[in-house]
Every structure is written in C-alpha cells, then in structure tokens.
Amino acid sequence: MIEYVVLCAVGVEKVLCNEIKHLGYKIEKTLPGKVYVKADEDFIYTANINLRTAERIMMVLKTFHAITFDSLYENIKSIGWSDYIPKNTNVEITKLSSVKSQLFALSSIQSVSHKAIYDSLKISYNQTEHLSTDRQSLEIRLYLNSDIAEVCLDLSGEPLHKRGYRKLVSQAPLKETIASAMLLTSGWKRKFPLYDPFCGSGTIPIEAALYAMNIAPGLYRSFSIQNLKFYNQDRFIKAKQLAVSKIREYDASEFSICASDKDKEIISCAIKNADNFKLTQYITFITESMEKLVDRSGIGYVVTNPPYGKRIRDEKYATKVYEQMRYLKKVFKSWTYVIITDSDDFESYFDMKASKKLTIHNGSIVNTVYTFDNAPGNSVNL
Numbered sequence: 537m538i539e540y541v542v543l544c545a546v547g548v549e550k551v552l553c554n555e556i557k558h559l560g561y562k563i564e565k566t567l568p569g570k571v572y573v574k575a576d577e578d579f580i581y582t583a584n585i586n587l588r589t590a591e592r593i594m595m596v597l598k599t600f601h602a603i604t605f606d607s608l609y610e611n612i613k614s615i616g617w618s619d620y621i622p623k624n625t626n627v628e629i630t631k632l633s634s635v636k637s638q639l640f641a642l643s644s645i646q647s648v649s650h651k652a653i654y655d656s657l658k659i660s661y662n663q664t665e666h667l668s669t670d671r672q673s674l675e676i677r678l679y680l681n682s683d684i685a686e687v688c689l690d691l692s693g694e695p696l697h698k699r700g701y702r703k704l705v706s707q708a709p710l711k712e713t714i715a716s717a718m719l720l721t722s723g724w725k726r727k728f729p730l731y732d733p734f735c736g737s738g739t740i741p742i743e744a745a746l747y748a749m750n751i752a753p754g755l756y757r758s759f760s761i762q763n764l765k766f767y768n769q770d771r772f773i774k775a776k777q778l779a780v781s782k783i784r785e786y787d788a789s790e791f792s793i794c795a796s797d798k799d800k801e802i803i804s805c806a807i808k809n810a811d812n813f814k815l816t817q818y819i820t821f822i823t824e825s826m827e828k829l830v831d832r833s834g835i836g837y838v839v840t841n842p843p844y845g846k847r848i849r850d851e852k853y854a855t856k857v858y859e860q861m862r863y864l865k866k867v868f869k870s871w872t873y874v875i876i877t878d879s880d881d882f883e884s885y886f887d888m889k890a891s892k893k894l895t896i897h898n899g900s901i902v903n904t905v906y907t908f909d910n911a912p913g914n915s916v917n918l
C-alpha cells in the first residue's frame with residue numbers, strides 16, 4: 537500500500553472525501569486542505585482522472601523526525617530517488633512549510649533538501665553535471681509540522697482545476713474545482729433544471745454538464761506521473777477506458793442547464809469554452825441581465841457566482857448587485873439558490889436565511905457558499 541495526499545481548497549475536504557469514497561477508496565485522515573489515502577498504484581491514475589474537487593495528487597515518499605539539518609539531509613538522501621525520477625530530470629521543491637518546528641529557516645531547509653536529492657541522484661546515475669533550469673521539472677513538496685517532516689512527490693503537474701476546456705476567462709473566473717464543490721454540496725441532480733445568471737466564462741454550467749454526463753474532468757489532459765520513472769502506461773490507459781465506459785450518453789433534451797450573463801463577449805467566450813469539450817448542445821447560453829430574466833416555473837437550482845466585492849475591488853457595486861439579486865426569488869420562485877460570494881452579509885442583502893453555509897478558502901480570499909433551500913415550507917425571510 538502506498539500513502540497519498542490529495543490536496544484541495546480548505547473547506548472542500550468533506551466533499552472530496554465523499555468523491556474518494558465513491559471511487560472505492562478509504563480515507564486515512566483529513567487535515568485542512570489535505571486528504572490522506574492509503575491505496576494501490578491504480579489510485580494515481582483513477583484519482584487524477586476522476587476527482588472533481590481535488591487540486592493535486594501527491595505521493596508521500598517519507599515521513600520522519602527532523603530537528604537538525606544533518607538528519608534532514610540524511611533522511612531525504614536515503615529516499616530511493618532514482619526509483620521515481622528519471623536520469624537528467626530537474627527536481628524542484630515548489631512548496632515548503634514549517635510549523636512549530638525547530639527547523640524553520642525555509643531557504644536553508646530548501647537548499648539542504650535540494651542538495652540531498654541531487655546527491656542521491658548523482659550516485660545512482662553517475663551524474664556529475666548540474667542540470668539546467670530549462671529542462672522539464674518534477675515537483676516535490678516538503679511539510680514540517682512539530683518536527684515531523686513529510687516529503688511528497690507531485691503526480692499531477694498542472695493543478696487539477698485546469699481541465700483544458702477554459703481557454704478564455706472572465707474578469708474573476710471561479711476555479712473549476714470550486715464550481716464542482718458547489719454543485720456536489722448543493723444536492724443538484726441531472727433531473728433538476730440548473731441556471732447560472734452570472735455565468736462569466738461558463739465554469740459552473742460546464743462543470744454541471746460534465747457531472748450530469750459523468751464525464752471525468754481529467755479525461756483530456758496529461759499529468760506529471762507520465763514523466764516519472766514508475767509511470768505505467770497500461771494502468772493509465774485502463775483507468776481512462778474505465779472512465780470513458782462510465783460516460784452517460786444523454787439526449788440534450790433530457791436535461792436543462794442554462795446560463796446567462798449581461799456581457800455579450802463573455803457569453804461568446806463561454807460558448808467557445810463549452811465547445812472545447814463538445815458540450816455546447818447541452819447548455820443554453822443567453823446574453824441577458826439578471827434583472828431582465830423571466831419567470832421560471834417548477835423547481836430547480838440557481839447555482840451562481842455573482843461579482844465579488846473584494847476581487848473586483850468595487851464593494852459598492854457588488855452590494856448593489858447582491859440587493860438586486862432578491863429579484864431571483866421572484867423569477868425562480870420555488871428553486872434552491874446556491875451562491876458563492878466573499879460577503880459575510882449576503883443573507884441580509886438577499887433578505888433570506890441560508891439553510892447551509894460552507895466556507896471555502898480560495899487563495900487569500902475567504903468565500904462562503906450559501907444554500908437557500910427554497911422548497912415550499914423552507915423559505916425564511918429575515
């Protein structure tokens with residue numbers, strides 16, 4: 537059994553755990569932004585291809601006690617680096633953290649660790665030259681917490697939110713993984729209509745269409761495991777074939793995913809993005825202001841990401857939009873609203889009490905996903 541750590545945005549751990557369990561794996565432990573799994577080698581391929589809310593899959597190479605630079609060096613050097621890293625490959629330590637540990641000078645930790653890796657590779661490959669920085673690099677992360685060091689090898693490469701369909705983006709695009717986390721926590725299912733009235737570059741409706749058709753988000757991209765020495769092409773192909781066999785071919789008329797934005801140009805970007813994954817026939821894109829939308833009957837889900845005050849540096853404009861969003865309650869009367877924003881006061885602007893709130897850290901911005909369950913009997917005005 538190999539130990540893996542799956543990274544995600546802080547706040548998304550529970551949703552990610554459910555996804556991992558759904559793939560048939562057991563969770564070992566969870567920390568903020570990290571889910572640990574012990575699994576076989578297939579996990580590398582299955583997780584990279586299928587997980588919608590994971591940012592990165594890493595292999596834990598070694599966990600050890602380190603209070604001196606000598607022990608840090610010796611422990612890292614003793615990892616069988618040549619089992620993982622091919623000859624003449626650059627290795628970069630891209631993330632380093634030290635919390636409550638005696639070793640805390642990050643630049644010294646970085647240079648000692650880097651030297652240990654290169655000294656080990658030098659011996660294994662009889663390599664003497666210093667590798668250039670323009671070669672392809674493989675990424676290592678080193679976490680020190682209470683004097684326990686954890687050395688992790690990246691198996692994803694580009695972060696997993698980069699699915700490959702979003703070539704054009706709006707002013708403040710939502711990460712694909714966070715759009716998926718919104719959908720997975722909302723309880724939305726393919727049988728319910730979905731509407732995004734502030735769709736920007738189309739992330740939410742595109743992630744919804746992928747989910748509805750059970751299309752694995754990583755099916756059309758590559759991963760850094762493909763550059764590692766223990767890459768197993770047969771396992772990768774098998775995992776892809778399995779994901780393809782699970783795609784549900786639906787007729788576009790079988791579900792209703794609609795998205796609009798007041799900006800005509802951004803709607804044409806969203807259409808191009810959807811087209812990159814051949815999804816345009818499954819999503820109706822409309823250029824329209826939210827204030828002009830017309831009544832939708834029945835029940836469904838409004839899942840949306842209105843303009844963020846802090847991100848666009850215009851809080852006055854954002855709060856005006858939030859108040860205008862009360863109009864959604866008239867148009868989508870008995871629908872559930874799932875809204876992500878950086879505002880702590882969104883409930884009062886929207887004049888409704890959320891039935892569920894999920895805090896998600898997106899870099900330095902703290903967002904809340906508010907769910908307003910508006911089924912008859914559940915609606916509470918403030």
Ligand SMILES: C[S@@+](CC[C@H](N)C(=O)[O-])C[C@H]1O[C@@H](n2cnc3c(N)ncnc32)[C@H](O)[C@@H]1O
Pocket residue numbers: 705706707708709710711733734735736737738739740796797798799802824825826827841842843844857
């Ligand atoms: C935060 S962005 C949405 C980003 C989107 N989720 C994405 O991933 O690209 C907000 C969007 O709301 C649109 N918008 C702002 N005010 C609007 C209004 N009154 N009606 C409709 N769209 C509006 C903007 O054009 C912008 O594209």
